[in-house]
Amino acid sequence: MAGLQLHGLTKRYGDFHATQNVELDVKEGEFLVLLGPSGCGKTTTLRMIAGFVDPTEGSIRIGGKDVTLLPPWKRNTGLVFQNYALFPHMTVAQNVAFGLEMRGVPKSDIGPKVQDALDLVQLGHLAGRYPRQMSGGQQQRVALARALVFRPDVLLLDEPLSNLDAKLRHEVRIEIRALQQRLGITAVMVTHDQEEALTMADRLVVMSDGQVRQVGSQRDLYERPASRFVAGFVGRSSFLEGEVRDGRFTTAGGLTLPCDKPMRGPAVIALRPERMTVAAQPHPGSVPGEVEFVSYMGGLIDLHLRLSPTDLVVAQVSNREGSLIPELGDTVHVSWPDATAFPASDPHARGH
Amino acid sequence: MSSITLTERRKLRAQGLTASGLIGPATFIVALGVLGPLLLLARYSLNLYDPRELMISAFSAQNYIEFFSDTYYLSTFWTTIRISLLCTVICIVLGFPLAYVLARTQSRYKNLMIIGVVIPLFVGNAVRAAGWMTLLGSRGFLSVWLMRLGITDEPVEIMYSETAVVLGIVAVNLPYMVLTLQSVIESIGRHIEEAAFSLGAAPMVMFRRVLWPLALPGTTAGVILTFILAMNAYATPVLLGGPEFRMMSPMIYNQFQLNNWPFSAAVAFVLMASTLVLTVLAGIMTRQKFRD
Known part of the structure; x- marks a missing residue:
């Protein structure tokens, strides 16, 4: 050895x-x-x-x-x-x-x-x-x-x-x-x-x-994935593409989020579906989204949420008593505790 | 029988009909074209020969006794076996490395390489032997160049010798051996070799302990094929061996030409039987080897 x-x-x-x-x-x-x-x-x-x-x-x-x-x-x-x-x-x-x-x-x-x-x-x-x-x-x-x-x-x-x-x-x-x-x-x-x-x-x-x-x-x-590739390969991620300017991240579809990373220019934010919080009512830091697709897998439910014309994310909710199970076309409010932003010039984006 | 349902019985009958339909024609040709002449030869070999009356109907072992009591015939017999064994051994020794490379190459020219091995088979034995004659004769290409380069002073005569015959037979048989061995080696996964290497076996040890034992059953097929071809070689010994060199097939033909059908039939049977016995022996030996 x-x-x-x-x-x-x-x-x-x-x-x-x-x-x-x-x-x-x-x-x-x-x-x-x-x-x-x-x-x-x-x-x-x-x-x-x-x-x-x-x-x-x-x-x-x-x-x-x-x-x-x-x-x-x-x-x-x-x-x-x-x-x-x-x-x-x-x-x-x-x-x-x-x-x-x-x-x-x-x-x-x-x-x-x-x-x-x-x-x-x-x-x-x-x-x-x-x-x-x-x-x-x-x-x-x-x-x-x-x-x-x-x-x-x-x-x-x-x-x-x-x-x-x-x-x-x-x-x-x-x-x-x-x-x-x-x-x-x-x-x-x-x-x-x-x-x-x-x-x-x-x-x-x-x-x-x-x-x-x-x-x-x-x-x-x-x-703490080091790149978009890792974020996509280990576990699941949804990606939002946009630009960081003056501490704010803005996507082409007009979605605006705070970004505390000291970076500028084109960027990508990776979101873990299982870290998302979905509620019927707006709550601090939440963004509204329309339910585009519901994938019911028994214990877990995947919700495909459209946040803007160009931004689609997947949120996973557990199927428990009292859980919100939205229908197609419903508008829900989604938030996430932390999100990892990467420069969009990340050369390892391939594959996802 | 009563437990078999009607549909099952129908199925059985259909299969039987199809099978007999498929093997029927071939069986018929084999029976008529091979077994018939063989039986006829067997009968002839027991007849007697008289220079004036030619074949005399009899039931005698005279021809066989003559063959095995005459050193002239016996030496031909042993020469044939010796040459065939030698050629087969040379084919294994030369063929295995070549087959190994063909089997393991990742080159995109692999198919071309295989065609390169097969191409000599496109040339008939007699034509090939003629080629060897121009190459090996005392005024042939090889001899002339050896003299020109000052390596020898006198013409080199390789033609009309055992060496020339062995060379010629090996050239004919090598492609068969290589192709057989190649498919054998390909069927042994590369990972098996790598496993042996990673366990600490150097290449020669890997060959001896893993590759060779695994290739042996398939190698037997190649050995049998080339041995039978060598035992029955005709054109090569006649053209390259010259009048002094004798092997069995040419001798059978010579006896036929002398109109001594009974004796040549007997020689043919000796050749066939000895080939069969040695082939079976090779099969048994490798199977035992493979078991332990």
Whole structure:
């Protein structure tokens, strides 16, 4: 177990930057999740850590040792793939033993270690099976045991849950996280699923277009997104576009709001649907809006509210006794406690 | 039977009719065109030969006994097996790396590369052998250039040797081996290899422990294919091996030309049986290997 540092990690394919100047410091025992849409460079980053992609520039240190130029088989990383990648011609026990054999562990020690690792993922009783005789969830647990048995410096997980059905995904998710915490192993996981990322990570890294957009805890990203992209990617946001002048934000549709950020010029305000307060009567700081669409989802109701000819926001209200459930065409009054404003020149606006 | 409903029975009958309709024509041609001549040959091989009366109807193992007691025929037999094994081994050794690159390349020219492998098959064996003759003969391209470059003083004669025959057969068989191996390797996901690397296996260890065992069953298909082709090679040994070099297929034809049908039928059966036995052996060996 060891920390992991990525420094100025860049991968270019011709003119295309798969990753650009990625800086990350993963602490020992930390679970870091790389989150982003497809093509954002998260998988390339993981593959560079594993050693399958040579960085164009930058360095990778594992446990203080520079491994940038080491081939994959000389880095002590445990890798779990989306499609399990178990060796089909070996039994479960042989699969798990493989990494130990490669490390020259004495034969007499391999058996007990394999058994321990399989017990860890509750598959000790299936050691003699072949991968094809197991379900997807069991195969992914074997893959996990295989990657953990030799106590890698870093555990790397490449969309490990994507091939599992929804119910299994929840189970294996919790299992991976619990194991990682119990063993105190440093882990880096790649996913495009924000729920998965939020429930598993100690810290998250949001990437787009090959660059790290923000690093932080779940709360940091949700409450203090650094850019419009992050605000749109982590959780849901409605965006109001306009201009800031003399401490006031004005949209093209004529909506005017106070803005305390020291900024000027074109700007975007991100609003969380679940932070909005909707009432029948005007209240301090509220803005009137016409209900354009009602999406009734049982416990929660999404209201699409038109605040001006150009401004549409989504407000989410919980369906409780006494809650206001407006009808289409009603006028309601909506307010929000705080809103994050970004300069509109934010280059990461793509995707939302 | 009574528990089967009427609709089910109808369905069964329909399927039966369709299936027999589909396999019928092919079965008929195989029966008539392959099994018929084979049975005829089998019968001929038990007949006797007389230079004046040609074939004499009999029921004797004389031809087979003659074949296996004469060193002339036996040495031809062993040469054929030796050359075929050698060519097959060379095809694996040369073909596997090529097939691996073809299977794993991300290049957009992959299809062109595959066509490049297949193109030699567009040329008939006799035409190809003629090409080798102009290349390898004592006044051929290779020999002339070796002399011009001062590497040798005397003409180099590669033609009419075992080397030339092996070279020729490998050139014919290699595309079959490469194409078979390529699809085998493609069916083994790249992630499997990466998993082995990440677990600490260097490339050669990965090959030995993961890629090769997984490719083995498919490789057997390629081995069988190229081995059978080599055992039955005709044009290449005749044209590149010259009069002194003997393999089974040319020998069968020569016996036919001498009008000794019974003996040539017997030789044909020896060739067929030995090919079959070695093929089955290869299959059994790989299956056992794959099990452990």
